[in-house]
Amino acid sequence: MLQLTLAQARRSIGRLAAAGLAIAIGTAFVAATLLASDLMTRTARDAMVTSLAQADLVITGAPLSDADVAAVGAVPDVAVADPQLEGFLQFSAAGRVAYQPYTAVAGDPRLQPLEVVEGRLPEDGEVAVPRAVADRLGLAVDNTVEVTFSRWVPLADGTDEGDGEIVEHVEALRVAGVADDPTGAFAATDGAVLVTAGDARRWAQLGDEEVRVDRMLLLLAPGADLEEVRTAVGAALPGEAGHQVRTRAEQAEVLIAARSGQQDLLTALVLGFAAVALIVAGLVIANTFSVLVAQRTRQLALLRCVGATARQLRRSVSLEALLLGTAASLVGIAVGTLLAQGALLVLRNAAPHLPLPEVVALRPLVVVVPLLAGVLVTLVAARTPARAAARVSPLAAMRPADAPSVRAPGSRRRLRTALVFTAGGLVLLVVAATVGGALSPLLGLALGIPGGLLSFVGVLLGSVFFVPRLLGRAGGVLARRDAPAAVLAAANTVRNPQRTAVTSAALMIGVTLVAMMSTGAATARNAFDRELDREFPVDLEVAAVDEQDVLAASDLAAVGELDGVDRAVGLRSVVGVIEGGHEGLHTTVAALDPADATAVVRGGLVDELGPDTVLVPASMAELAGIEDGASTTIGLAGDDGSLVPDASTSVVARVGDLPGHQLLVTSETLARFAPDAEVTRLWVRLSDHGAAPAVVEAVQERFSTQVVEVGGPALERAMFDRIIDGLLAVVVGLLGVAVVIALVGVANTLSLSVIERRHESATLRAIGLTRRQLRSTLAIEGVLIAGSGAVVGALLGTLYGWAGTRAVLGAVADGIPLTVPWRDLGLVLVVALGAGALASVLPGRAAARTSPVAALATE
Incomplete structure (x- = not known):
């Protein structure tokens, strides 16, 4: 059977390539997302580690006094104990002002994250300024820059010891050099001003109180045992103060963990949409193998006649799916790796100051996860077609599956399950939208997410019952034009409700998510604008x-x-x-x-x-x-x-x-x-x-x-709009891929219809139906299938988007009316209808090329 399976795969390479494209796109997104997440983590870790220079140990957790610094410096095998003197002050020159962080020159060059690229290191009364600050204030080496700092001055006639006032001091400093930030430690502020420890301590001292620092870097003597010195340093510090002594790598992990929430959220978001692409790809693969089984009906029947068992046929289809899933997943991994590498090259040119690697790291997880996901989705999707292949009778060809009937026991169970899921999910959504506005957004989300999932699963299960009726109504409207193509298309869409509903569901998933995000964004933006106008006019x-x-x-x-x-x-x-x-x-x-x-x-x-x-x-x-x-x-x-x-x-x-x-x-x-x-x-x-x-x-x-x-709120409003627009761009881009995959499913369904109606099409051609009318029939059929999925998806997405926004923002905004993004929904519908028509091109050509005599002669 292996040789037969490989031969069948070679003969069906064109249709398998379409299904393989679907699974490759999904796995490419998974691989690219994992690589991007790994790259962000590595970059953050490298930036954090390099910002700590070459320190062996880092002390944080509580302010350190001069006595603490001295006690740590006296610990055996501590070669350098360098307190990090940092702050934020106003620097001005030539009538221009810049608020900039400053940091003291380290006691050892190995602990200095900044480097002087022009001039020299500063001495007392001097500074080395970042290039951006030098350009902004028009500074060069040997120029003068003024720093403004505050001091506490006791009142001369004060009766209490605490009587006094804060007085601003302005001090002129000489620019000794220009400092670069090669590690990106101060990338958020365009670098930092490099000063001497004496000046930094003097500026930070408000009155007579002792200056304390929040962090100290340690260098150990050669050959020192790291853990022994760490224990000794911890013992030298006050036990009740809560100081933390960590290695450089450990401190970098702490800093990364404190800043990785948004990164993890973005990774989870993109992986979620990659999962959607894989689910849609699974529906496409199921349709593809259904087409293959239909094409091979006579061959499968002949194999049964010569002794092939049902199990062998089932294993043959499953083996073909395994080969397809493996090959497509490997292609997807390669494409995802190339995408990530291309993005890395662009980022290295755009942000040369970041410690970015030259190539992405292809770890085992990046290969194994997409490969397993792609293969499993393919095998699951091919399971039903494999069973259909095993059921082929030696003397009969496969006929279209009967439409689910509410009278049949299995259909009644499916209908009851769909109704329970849909009703239960809608109840949870209503409660979530109410609770989110009255009690807690977290509680609203905890109820809203399961509610949305349950109701959507119910809709998908019940789509086999309502999608054919929807198509019948829409097709009936078109049939009133008395056009033969419209009449035939309306009848053909409901001949196999199961397959039509599955194909429509593939597009429905993507459109629902697009509509949900668009409606949620529009509603949130409207509520946010109303709240800002009210509170910040x-x-x-x-x-x-x-x-x-x-x-x-x-x-x-x-x-x-x-x-x-x-x-x-x-x-x-x-x-x-x-x-x-x-x-x-x-x-x-x-x-x-x-x-x-x-x-x-x-x-x-x-x-x-x-x-x-x-x-x-x-x-x-x-x-x-x-x-x-x-x-x-x-x-x-x-x-x-x-x-x-x-x-x-x-x-x-x-x-x-x-x-x-x-x-x-x-x-x-x-x-x-x-x-x-x-x-x-x-x-x-x-x-x-x-x-x-x-x-x-x-x-x-x-x-x-x-x-x-x-x-003012305009900055906050603009930031909010940029976040929403950026998120929508990501969502629409990712879901656009799901829509492209769904188009392959529509094309496969129409191709299967062409195969099943070969004799019927030949008869219609024989009695006068033109090739153009036959192509129009399939085009209208594709438009109806895509349009039904798009309409249902738009309605569901609008409901989910509004309910989700109320659940999240109901507690912080008074009254959140539904805001329908008509432009976005209209664009989605137009794209879906156009996509349905586009998917019918190849099947329509295949049907029109068949001669009426040749088609009738096959019976």
Whole structure:
């Protein structure tokens, strides 16, 4: 039978290649995903390890005092004990400002993650700046850069020991060199400024308190026993402090674990869609082997006549599936490896600072898992066709399977199971959507995921009952045109409901997931936008860090003309006080006229703003004990912190959701107690939320000579939109593969229909049906099968997407109405219908090429 099986496979190489393509695509995704996950883990580990330089041991877990550092340094076989002095300060030059981390030069070159590529290492009063900072501030070696740091200064007339104030100090430093970050330890901040340990300690010391460090790197003497020294170091540290002494590799694993949540989530997500591709591929393979069995009916019957047993025929089909699954899976693994290697090459060119390997590591797991997945899916998919081959009678050819009838015992069990699964799953979905909004999103997900799976399995089980009816209705509508092709197509789609339902289900799976993600994303984005508009009615706020720093009118006008900006309004403000609490509440009081507020503020925030009112943030009102509608007084504070009678006014408090932590009044109200107030902040309304990052960058560039804070929900909204769009792009790309695989299934079903209706097609040709009409019949049949799966999938996906969004976001957003992504759903339907028509091309040509005389002569 082996030689016969191989001969049959060679004769059917074209159709097996189509099925092999389906399984190869699925295994390629599995292999590429595993390789990408391994690459990300290796890169993260290498980055973490190299950021720890060549340290033998790392001490973390609790701040280390000078005494701790000395005690560790005195441990035998500890050659170098280097405390990591790091911080974050403002550096400025030529009127430009950069907030940048700094790190001290290590006590030993082996512990230094940065390297100086131009100039030399800094000495006291000097720095080595990253290339990005040098370019931003226009610095070169031997230039001067200023650093701003804070110191605690006791008051000269203070009666208590703690009396004092924090005073900013500015110090000029010489640029000794340009530092590079070859390990990517500071990649997130474009490098770090390299300084001496003395300067770093002086900047970090706020007052007389001792400077403590969070991490210390150790180098051991040659030949020292690592575990013995680790034990001795642990004994030298205070036992109750909670210090952790780890090796460099162990510390890297801890850092990776703390940052790998999103990576693991992405890997699981992509593997999930790879599993979908494999499931769809399994349906395609089942159809493919059904076609092969139908083509070989006479051959199988002849084999039975000459003595082949049913078991031998079943094993022959299974062996053919094993060979196909193995070959296709190996091809998929090779393709997935090439994809991962190509992505690695692109990433190495795009991010040369990352410690990326030159080639992907083809570990056994990367080969074994996709290979087993592909082979198992193929064997399971071929099981039913193998049984069909074994049932071939020596004297009879296989006829189309009977349609499941509700009267048959097996069909009744299938129908009951489908109804129970669907109803139970829908109940869980309703409870999840309700519980997620009222109690806990986690509980909502815990109920919603099983509910969605149960109901979807129920729909798939019951598809054999409702898909033929749906096709019959749709085909009936087309048949009213009295076109022979439409009438024949409508009748042909319901002749084998089992096969038609399975083929439609392959496309239904992909469309359901696309519609679910699109609906969920659209609903979540709509709910998120409504919530942001309610809680943060201003897109962007630009505020001077120093309240005495005035924003120039020319800068305000320039911001208003930026691309993506709809309107920008300047706000005059002062530091004032409002009655409430123990001695009143000191805060910023900003002025905004109602006409300007209407132009930049979203929602109804400004409706309550008037000449005798003050808008108070809800959190501030609670802190000060101010109730909505209560009369209060605002104004300037005197030396003792209380309100100045001549610089205050009575107003009515209106509590609401305000951006920032300031009080909001009209210009008329502010003029009563602070007529000389200057513009110190700017409110911006964007015309396009997607332009928020570019607008923020342009605003920061415009105010590069001043220290300003730029914030607001527009950045959060843009980040949320990018996450959703990126996730949808991944999902649509992966599910596009599932749809392509499903098309092979539609083509196989139509091919099987051509084989089974060979005599019928010849008769129709003989009585006048043209080749074009015969091809049109199969095209309409393909469109009906694909369209039914797409319509059902779109409806299910819309339901799942809305229920899932309510389960997750119901607790954080008030009322989540269904948002239907009509454009996305319409595009999916158009693609599905076009795909169904495309899948009919080859079967249609095969049917049209058959001569009526030749087809009739085979009977």
